[in-house]
Amino acid sequence: MMEHIPVGADKLFAVENDFSHSPLVDREGDIATALISAEAQQQELEVKRYKKLVFEVLNKHRRVTFLQNSPENSAVYSYCAKQKHIAKEIMARKGVAVPEGGVFTDIETAWEYVEALNSAVVIKPVDRAYGTGVTTDVRGREHFESAWDYASGYSKEVLVERFIPGYDLRVIVVGEKAVAACARIPANVVGDGQSTIQELVEQKNLQRERNPSLQTDMIKRFDLLEKSGRLLTDVPAAGEHIQLTSVANVSAGGDAVQLIDLVPAKVLEIAERAASCFPGLAQVGVDLMVNDRGPEVEARVIEINSNPGISDAVFPSYGRPVNVPEELLRFVFNRAEPETRDDSGDRLVPADPYAFAPRVRAPSREESEQAGYITQAAYTANLSVEHISPYIYRVGSGDESVMFYQGMPDRTNVISRKVSRDRKWLHELLAQAGLYDPAVTDGPTELCQYRLIVIDGRVVAGIDGGLYTGGKGGVSRYLEQRRDITESIHPEFVGAAIRAVGAAFKPYFAGVDILAEDIESAPGQQSWQVSDVMCNPNLSIHHFPTEGVGRDIASALLRSLFPNADRGGTPVRCIYAIVSGRVQGVGYRDWIQCLAVRHGVSGWVRNLPHGDVEIFLEGHVKAIDELLALAEQGPPRARVAAVTARDCPLTEQRAFLVYR
Structure with a gap:
């Protein structure tokens, strides 16, 4: 088992940590939110809970919204981290060492790649976490087919990578500084000469139940045991280590060993460089394979986690505990606040007319029309564009850059994205803000549907979609009519749209659907409601209305994101x-x-x-x-x-x- 930890770390196994007296053993709910909330109270900060792992930590000067472990993460960078192949591409372009590999949907094509690689491989789904669907050190056709079936059960796209020997290390990076490092040891038991493997597993699971971090992660996967030909009824010799699974992941029954004091500085620097590739994430879990058995220490980044578990470092099986919540709260409350727009000016700032023809078309089915409009606006403003994937691309001006997912910029936080995709929760938040009443659509009054675009607290465009026929729930359609009404929106409806964006945790770029009798008249004189807030609103319905002036939303968005870009002297x-x-x-x-x-x-x-x-x-x-x-x-x-x-x-x- 020593190959799963750094050289010299075996001394940490002399004593297993005992956290059975922690008050969090008997907690209810998520361990990460409980840890951060407890630390916030220790620092005399207020905690306000919402739902679905969302809560706010605040003091007199600032409030920070968390989704489980993560404070105000960028929705775009969270998506990039989740998509393993995209995360690898982003890091590789920045010079971070990652394993060689490819993404496949066909098993035979993937097998041809494995044969050409002539190496043991790792097979995993492209968008899963916690070791789900992962098989390591895959050798031979039979083992490959089994691993492929396991991974493809979770994702149509399967990532095949060269297997990197060494130990598996998770480094927690907060604000681009490594604060904790846990080696993950695959699920294992140590024989006593009397108990069967099954009995040893049951004993170890009882121990895990007394650790606040491990009590929900029982040992229940035995792929490596089966591969070795051992049975759960076998009785290992006293002191014999039996590895049960190939995946070094705590959620799969593994042990966490906190050893940041023993990790070479070179490895921590690689982790920090990898985390810096995802600037929209305050806290990053960087997974590396580290080989320190040769003349030089080698490390490659295998995955990025935008919402890393912090409890393993606080309650490690072995090694010095690290108070990650303290580090995290210190960072988010001490970092510079993002610049906010001055709210004293006009709240309706119409986007310029859209001047291009014909309509943007995607060159292939895989590419996004949304990305096409942003790309067009970027080139028109002489900004640089770097494509990472058909949906992910970076727009830049000098040292400044913004990553996009389709039409959504990295300034939109993951909580807004979560709320916008949960209509029940969104309607609860809108109702609390006095903007939604389900009875409005049940009444006899005919309503019209309107879509307003809000960029960083300013309404820049609006269309009239005609008579609303969507029924209950307020889902609007803009298929038949899209009349530009940007210049005619009543100021109080402009304010309502901006308040709706605030209720959804302030996405930087949002579409707001309003049902009303007449958006050009005051709201107090009619039936109306805000029915939806979306974080990736359709651009083409504003660029190409059926009546009125088309609005260049893409250019308005880039002008807001890059206010200092030089557009006047563009050659x-x-x-x-x-x-x-x-x-x-x-x-x-x-x-x-x-x-x-x-x-x-x-x-x-x-x-x-x-x-x-x-x-x-x-x-x-x-x-x-x-x-x-x-x-x-x-x-x-x-x-x-x-x-x-x-x-x-x-x-x-x-x-x-x-x-x-």
Whole structure:
């Protein structure tokens, strides 16, 4: 078992920690919230509880909202951490060492990859935690098929990685500083020469029931025992260590050994670098495989957890306990508060008209139309765009950057996302704010449906969706009518939309659905309610209304996120290009139009009689340069031989046309 801990850490096993007298042994509810609440009271902070593991810790000057262990986590970075392959890609681009691997949906393709890798592998679902669906050190076809079936039972996409030998380490990083480090030892028992393995498991589970951190994580998985040919009825020799499972995870029955004082500084630095790749997370659990048996210590990050369990460090089976809640509360109450918008100005700030045509289309089914509009606005503002996956991308200006999931920026917290997806809870919060009454939709009065867009406490757009026909629950549809009414919204309804966003824990970018008789009249004179708040509202219904001016919501969002970006002196380039090769009859014109619109580039494209394609492009330099590089690749059926381009005078064209 010593291979699961650092060199020299065996001395920690001399005495097992006893926490049976802790008042939290007999607690009710979640251990993490109980620990943080107890520490908050110790620091004379007030605790206000909501529901579903959500609570606030506050003093006279500040309030911080928690979801279980985590204070005000970014919804986008939480998603990135949960998607293991995306987290790996983000870290790899920042130079953090991660295992080689790939994502697969087909078992035969995955097996071909394993054979080419010529190594033992780890197989796990892409979006599960607590060791669920994970099998390590997989060797041979039979073992591979068993591990694949186990992982694919939890996720259609399965991550296959090279197996890294060494010990499994969870480092808790708070504010980019490592504060605790726990080695996770797979579920095991030690023989006494008399008891069967089953009896030893039962004895150890009784011990775990007396540890506040382990009492819900019993030993009940035995895949490694079965693989070794041992039976639960076997009687191990006295002192014999029997490893029961391949997964080094406390939730799977493993032991936690807190040993931050023994972990090499190099390893802690790697964990801190990995955590810094997720700036929207105040607290990060960094899982590493560490090999210190060679001439040099080697470590690779295998996973990121945005909501790491903190109780293992507070109540470790072995080693010095660390008061992580104290570190966490100290950090969140001492860090600089995020800048807030001055509420004294206008609360209705209409977004600029949307000037591009035609409508943005995703180049493939996998890509997001929402991302297309944000990307277009970014290129138009000469901001950089870095794509991580079809739904995850980073927009930047100088040293500033914002990560997006579809149309949602990383400034939106995970609690708002949770509330917006739980209509019952959302309606409770809206009712408490005086904004929702279920009786409104049950009455005889005909109501209209309206969607307002709120960005950082300002309403920037609104549409009238016509007569509401959604029935109970207030679900609105904007299929037939989308009339822009931004300039006509009554000021009190503007205020109601902003208050609704506040009731949902202030998502940075939100859509607010209002049912009312007439949004241009005062609310006090009619029946109305706020029926929904969403954190990733549809952009296209505002960009392309059926009546009135289209509103460039994407640009308004980026202008709010990057107020200091230099837009005035942005260089513009205009080029004329000839594309030669097999480029006609293969969808080249529609393909380049799609990409041009997504890049905020104007111009036109048409076929020439001798088989070439000519393109005229006008836009910001970054967008033109990237589009020319893509033009050399072409769509899948094309075979581009060459692209010859020359600069032209500017025309200020604002659409991209395909000449037939």
